[in-house]
Amino acid sequence: MSDTKIPLAGVLGHPIAHSKSPQLHGHWLRIYAIRGHYIPIDIAPENLESVVRMLPTMGFVGVNVTLPHKEAVLELADLVTDRAKLIGAANTLIFRKDGKIHADNTDGYGFIQNLVQSAPKWNPKAGPALVLGAGGASRAVLASLVDIGVPEIRLTNRSPERAEQLAKEFGETIKVVDWVQAGNAMEGATTIVNTTSLGMVGKPEMRIPLDALGPDMVVSDLVYTPMQTKLLRAATEAGATAVDGLGMLLHQAVPGFERWFKTRPEVDDELRAAVLR
Secondary structure, eight states: OOOOOOOEEEEEESSOTTOSHHHHHHHHHHHTTOSOEEEEEEOOGGGHHHHHHHGGGGTEEEEEEOTTSTTGGGGGOSEEOHHHHHHTOOSEEEEOTTSOEEEEOOHHHHHHHHHHHHOTTOOTTSSOEEEEOOSHHHHHHHHHHHHHTOSOEEEEOSSHHHHHHHHHHHOTTEEEOOGGGHHHHTTTOSEEEEOSSTTSTTSOOOOSOOTTOOTTOEEEEOOOSSSSOHHHHHHHHTTOEEEOSHHHHHHHTHHHHHHHHSOOOOOOHHHHHHHHO
16 A cells, blocks of 8 residues: 555636547556546636635646636636736646645647647748737737747737737737738738637638748648648648647647656657547
8 A cells, every 4th residue: 555645637627528638648647657647627617716726635736727717717826927927827737735826828838839849940030920819829829929039920800909909918029910901911921820710610711811821931720620720721732831739739738747747748649649539
């Protein structure tokens, strides 16, 4: 018999049955032979605080956080990283041994690492970026692109007010472009990112003109259902480097897993296959 506690982690959301995080972390736990478990937890907003505060007493070392709780958990944290403050949301909680709750946001990290792995020749400083959408995912993408040194970020959104607000928050690097000019804004850009739900299964198709896509571009779509969206198909046909959204999901999980289970995991083809099964 051993009195060593088996570390527990999980993902909080409402609903949560759709989450691929249990397959992702479960794969790593298996291949690294770690005595731990990763559990999906469906929790309604009104019960969020009581559940989060109880988890450490149950043996949880941390959790991932998804919709609709990513903003609310910031209020429960004792320590919040600068990037989580800037983005205004957290996707990773670490329950420290001193009892404090540490909140972080690794979405931007996952986005950049996905580009670095999938487009090794990508040079973020080579030219402007165009970002489609101004929601929560866009905030993480904008923060990471500014941080890595993209010289100009053209931001467009169907509701221009949201884009204007992000431009105020993230500074002069952000140039707001009217949604109807999104196709024209692709000209001269070297990085294009779709952070909207357009093209996702069950959502409207993307209707932006894509004839400005070219071989000098890296085109990333955060949508991964389907894996090949209209935007990514058009990018491939134009000779651009197309980067699907699944890699961002995989890479954003790395920092949390490392903190919880004391092992830095690898993102590889075997992991992608495990998550897609």
